[in-house]
Amino acid sequence: MATTLQPQTGAKPATSLTNEEILRYSRHLIMPEVGMEGQLKLKNAKVLLIGTGGLGAPLGLYLAAAGVGRLGLVDFDVVDFTNLQRQVTFGTSDVGKFKSEAARERLTNLNPNIQIEAFETKLISENALELFKDFDVIVDGTDNFPTRYLVNDACILLGKPNVYGSIFRFEGQATVFGMPDGPCYRCLYPEPPPPGLVPSCAEGGVLGVLPGIVGSIQAMETIKLILGAGENLVGRLLLFDALGMKFRELKLRKNPNCPMCGPNRTINGLIDYYEFCGVRGEEAPAPDVQVPEITPRELKSRLDRGDDLFILDVREPHEFQICNLKGHLIPLGELPRRVHELDSSREIVAHCRSGKRSAEAVDFLRKAGFRKILNLKGGILAWSDEVDPNVPKY
Amino acid sequence: MSVKVMIPTPLRVYAGKRASAEFSAATVGEALSGLTSQFAELRKHLYTEDGKLRAFVNVYLNDEDIRYLSQEGTPTKDGDTISIIPSIAGGVCENAV
Numbered sequence: 001m002a003t004t005l006q007p008q009t010g011a012k013p014a015t016s017l018t019n020e021e022i023l024r025y026s027r028h029l030i031m032p033e034v035g036m037e038g039q040l041k042l043k044n045a046k047v048l049l050i051g052t053g054g055l056g057a058p059l060g061l062y063l064a065a066a067g068v069g070r071l072g073l074v075d076f077d078v079v080d081f082t083n084l085q086r087q088v089t090f091g092t093s094d095v096g097k098f099k100s101e102a103a104r105e106r107l108t109n110l111n112p113n114i115q116i117e118a119f120e121t122k123l124i125s126e127n128a129l130e131l132f133k134d135f136d137v138i139v140d141g142t143d144n145f146p147t148r149y150l151v152n153d154a155c156i157l158l159g160k161p162n163v164y165g166s167i168f169r170f171e172g173q174a175t176v177f178g179m180p181d182g183p184c185y186r187c188l189y190p191e192p193p194p195p196g197l198v199p200s201c202a203e204g205g206v207l208g209v210l211p212g213i214v215g216s217i218q219a220m221e222t223i224k225l226i227l228g229a230g231e232n233l234v235g236r237l238l239l240f241d242a243l244g245m246k247f248r249e250l251k252l253r254k255n256p257n258c259p260m261c262g263p264n265r266t267i268n269g270l271i272d273y274y275e276f277c278g279v280r281g282e283e284a285p286a287p288d289v290q291v292p293e294i295t296p297r298e299l300k301s302r303l304d305r306g307d308d309l310f311i312l313d314v315r316e317p318h319e320f321q322i323c324n325l326k327g328h329l330i331p332l333g334e335l336p337r338r339v340h341e342l343d344s345s346r347e348i349v350a351h352c353r354s355g356k357r358s359a360e361a362v363d364f365l366r367k368a369g370f371r372k373i374l375n376l377k378g379g380i381l382a383w384s385d386e387v388d389p390n391v392p393k394y
Numbered sequence: 395m396s397v398k399v400m401i402p403t404p405l406r407v408y409a410g411k412r413a414s415a416e417f418s419a420a421t422v423g424e425a426l427s428g429l430t431s432q433f434a435e436l437r438k439h440l441y442t443e444d445g446k447l448r449a450f451v452n453v454y455l456n457d458e459d460i461r462y463l464s465q466e467g468t469p470t471k472d473g474d475t476i477s478i479i480p481s482i483a484g485g486v487c488e489n490a491v
Binding site: 249 | 402403404407413448449450452454457458459462477479480481
């Protein structure tokens with residue numbers, strides 16, 4: 001089903017292309033599915049990208065290349081060295097810059113004909129409706145549950161399509177929410193997972209090219225919506241399994257009792273999404289487990305003094321190969337069944353990469369009766385910062 | 395009836411890293427019971443303490459959400475595929491911890 005968007009009122013639409021634009025977009029123009037008419041639709045379209053990270057990178061690049069007349073980029077984050085593995089809008093010289101600004105520079109260079117606005121701001125309930133209202137399509141390239149619900153609700157309240165994509169390690173999902181007869185995010189997921197039940201992040205990470213693929217699918221769906229071409233993903237959840245290289249599709253139905261997009265709407269305004277998702281504070285995950293700690297400097301002094309400490313490393317084997325403190329390796333997930341390898345009469349210091357997983361390990365061991373156990377605060381990252389900079393950070 | 399249950403990436407760590415498992419079952423509920431019997435750690439991620447499927451976990455029989463069929467009582471036939479689709483935010487777990 002090809003659906004066309006209603007153009008925003010108020011703005012004077014472009015009615016022609018310059019000679020430069022005609023040459024630039026010639027490969028679009030020679031296709032009957034696009035032609036001058038289609039390219040003008042792209043020129044007059046206004047798309048807001050929420051997030052300029054892994055998904056936002058291919059999105060921004062392809063929408064700019066295609067000639068979307070106005071692109072908004074919403075991101076409050078700064079380019080980090082570890083982003084370069086997948087956020088291909090950025091180069092090494094962009095590290096430290098605001099992402100929205102670095103993306104704006106890159107995309108302007110790619111296509112100086114279009115208008116690109118960088119919004120260096122966090123998307124929150126207080127600004128979402130105002131930000132969204134001047135755009136035709138919203139593309140969700142975010143990375144957390146509260147924002148996903150916020151984007152969804154704002155789109156439904158304003159009647160804007162929401163081109164959704166998400167990824168986890170080797171899998172991706174894509175669909176289009178927010179179309180008049182189609183479902184919304186809450187139809188698929190009426191409730192967010194409570195933070196304590198988000199699957200273990202001990203084996204996080206993502207293949208850089210995965211958001212490249214899913215973000216490109218989102219860009220394709222956005223362009224199709226603007227052109228009114230082809231069959232789009234309304235009511236269809238596209239599932240991508242990168243390792244198996246398989247695409248599957250599930251039916252997404254509009255929930256007749258949806259509190260947001262159903263006929264009996266009960267949600268009439270934006271809410272506190274962090275509270276809704278059971279997350280307090282600034283996008284913080286579940287509060288850290290409170291356990292007795294030792295700082296890297298304290299650990300170093302005690303080791304230098306000759307104290308008999310048993311170092312327990314709860315990371316994964318492939319992390320141990322990157323760098324280690326010569327600890328005894330028991331990955332966190334294996335701890336329950338390998339606890340017999342530990343001697344509770346010895347003083348144990350548990351560590352991981354950043355101190356989070358080892359805090360859980362200490363909590364578990366204390367509940368199992370271990371009394372002489374400490375968590376290395378800040379993990380091996382802090383050890384590198386405070387004690388031995390030769391230990392690589394990752 | 396031999397049915398295949400697809401295990402999504404975020405839950406594979408609780409299922410011995412398997413991507414799928416086969417069970418003999420007459421209904422979706424039976425197949426899921428088979429799954430949580432074989433992989434006990436999966437239970438709390440799929441079910442609440444009073445035995446209800448968690449609201450953020452969607453279960454599909456072939457390409458249809460079981461909420462629009464007969465929930466866990468939906469009958470299955472040979473060769474059916476049951477998919478578990480938990481919500482993924484895409485990036486929450488991207489960073490190493």
